[in-house]
Amino acid sequence: MTRRIPAVSEVELARGWIEWLVDTRQGYLDALLALPEKERLRDRGASFPSVQDIFLHILDNCVWWFESVPNDRQSSHKDVKGRMSDAELRRQARRIARFSRKLARSLTPTRLKHGYVVRGTTGEGKPFELRMNLGTIIWHMVEEELQHRGEMNALFWQMDLDAPTRAWFSSPLAG
Secondary structure, three states, X not given: OOOOOOOOOHHHHHHHHHHHHHHHHHHHHHHHHHOOHHHHHOOOOOOOOOHHHHHHHHHHHHHHHHHHOOOOOHHHOOOOOOOOOHHHHHHHHHHHHHHHHHHHHHOOHHHHHXXXXXXXXXXXXXXXXXXXXXXXXXXXXXXXXXXXXXXXXXXXXXXXXXXXXXOHHHOHHHO
């Protein structure tokens, strides 16, 4: 007998993915903090030099796209990067989890369609301006975080460590 799984709306799916990213991000933080500082800060030639730098980039993206852009605080965005104590990393992750969950709870079909003008500077220092809606921002963030998690997974495996992966099947929406 085949069980029929009901379709979910984009709002439910976006909420589910944000929750899943927040919940599973904790495993990456725990794995990162279990490494000796020398190992987590070692330049491994990745998109960002160290496994910690990659994790901080994920956090910084969340601050930019889920806090600064929707709250019109692009000009006052404070980067999440540099050397941080274990306690500061945990504090930042908790803060980001709180506002990410708050954003997820606030989602409605109308909110997903709300447009933003995003202004920034490329890695080469050139200014840019994009127009996009919140739905596009959320799906970009899913793609962005999964890309960098894959990169972190490869770095953990190069250190002969299990990557802290958790399948989407663990999500309540997976049925």
